Amino acid sequence: VRADAQRNYDRILAAAEVAFTHHGADASLEEIARQAEVGSATLHRHFPSRQALLNAVFHDRTEVLCAKAHELTAKTGPEEALAAWLQEVATHVTTARGLAESLLQGARDAGPAVNDSSCYRMIADAGDDLLRRAREVNAVRPDVSIADLVTLVNGISLATEQAADAPAEAARLLTLALTGIRPA
Amino acid sequence: VRADAQRNYDRILAAAEVAFTHHGADASLEEIARQAEVGSATLHRHFPSRQALLNAVFHDRTEVLCAKAHELTAKTGPEEALAAWLQEVATHVTTARGLAESLLQGARDAGPAVNDSSCYRMIADAGDDLLRRAREVNAVRPDVSIADLVTLVNGISLATEQAADAPAEAARLLTLALTGIRPA
Numbered sequence: 241v242r243a244d245a246q247r248n249y250d251r252i253l254a255a256a257e258v259a260f261t262h263h264g265a266d267a268s269l270e271e272i273a274r275q276a277e278v279g280s281a282t283l284h285r286h287f288p289s290r291q292a293l294l295n296a297v298f299h300d301r302t303e304v305l306c307a308k309a310h311e312l313t314a315k316t317g318p319e320e321a322l323a324a325w326l327q328e329v330a331t332h333v334t335t336a337r338g339l340a341e342s343l344l345q346g347a348r349d350a351g352p353a354v355n356d357s358s359c360y361r362m363i364a365d366a367g368d369d370l371l372r373r374a375r376e377v378n379a380v381r382p383d384v385s386i387a388d389l390v391t392l393v394n395g396i397s398l399a400t401e402q403a404a405d406a407p408a409e410a411a412r413l414l415t416l417a418l419t420g421i422r423p424a
Numbered sequence: 425v426r427a428d429a430q431r432n433y434d435r436i437l438a439a440a441e442v443a444f445t446h447h448g449a450d451a452s453l454e455e456i457a458r459q460a461e462v463g464s465a466t467l468h469r470h471f472p473s474r475q476a477l478l479n480a481v482f483h484d485r486t487e488v489l490c491a492k493a494h495e496l497t498a499k500t501g502p503e504e505a506l507a508a509w510l511q512e513v514a515t516h517v518t519t520a521r522g523l524a525e526s527l528l529q530g531a532r533d534a535g536p537a538v539n540d541s542s543c544y545r546m547i548a549d550a551g552d553d554l555l556r557r558a559r560e561v562n563a564v565r566p567d568v569s570i571a572d573l574v575t576l577v578n579g580i581s582l583a584t585e586q587a588a589d590a591p592a593e594a595a596r597l598l599t600l601a602l603t604g605i606r607p608a
Binding site: 345388399 | 528529565572573578579581584586587588596600601602604605608
């Protein structure tokens with residue numbers, strides 16, 4: 241029975257990853273259950289909410305981004321580390337529409353009520369460390385929050401997702417948004 | 425017959441405005457025809473393509489934005505005029521999802537092939553004047569294009585459309601993107 245449950249869990253996760261990546265965070269749960277060859281009740285037993293399924297699907301990518309934040313902190317200056325990390329976030333969300341929408345939702349709902357294991361909370365915590373260091377060297381205005389930066393990254397990803405070279409276009413516009421339009 | 429045709433045209437436009445504003449640029453054309461109480465053939469006779477219908481629906485708002493560009497040019501400095509105008513664009517697209525998507529499409533396809541009467545072309549021409557003036561006083565880097573700025577505005581609108589106070593949030597993030605994250 242446990243092996244069966246594990247198999248169902250894995251199948252749902254695999255089907256959900258395809259659906260969320262291509263159709264976004266509001267992909268049909270019924271279609272995910274059908275692709276996974278399980279009933280809707282089984283899906284809901286494993287994942288009581290859409291958000292729980294989204295967090296499970298994007299958990300590994302989120303952990304990669306958090307690890308990247310620590311790596312950049314160790315190896316480069318605070319200003320470069322924050323910019324390079326936001327570019328990493330942009331690359332990840334540009335290739336996974338559901339992740340962008342999920343993070344935007346998290347940024348909107350940000351506050352003590354947010355589930356601590358959500359992808360947004362993990363990203364925001366990792367980003368907050370980078371942001372704090374960048375503020376300490378006066379590289380970021382004090383009124384800029386990590387929610388602002390995550391929202392900007394996701395907006396740029398949504399706006400460029402149909403561009404010919406979406407990741408490069410997102411990177412270029414993110415640099416523009418972080419540095420502003422005035423000459424250096 | 426001409427009065428009949430005009431009535432159908434007006435009905436289609438009214439139904440399309442509701443649909444595009446609320447459901448975005450890919451709202452169902454069949455549903456628009458149904459709401460307008462005309463057949464699909466009639467809709468296609470008046471508007472041979474989705475883009476033609478989008479341009480017709482958003483033509484008036486686009487003209488308002490173009491007039492605003494001229495007004496700002498006359499009454500304020502080049503840098504302030506560009507920023508204020510982009511904020512006007514943000515306000516308009518934040519309240520009309522279909523306009524945001526339509527402009528993004530236009531910015532992607534920008535080039536000599538773009539239909540001269542498209543909303544994007546009208547916006548881009550008006551914005552180009554403001555951008556050129558701002559460049560002349562060294563307020564904007566030479567590599568920043570009007571397509572970049574329109575894409576940023578639309579990305580921010582898409583990312584904030586579900587925020588509690590979407591227009592204010594879009595305005596705040598647009599200012600951030602135009603000025604960059606560093607302290608002044």
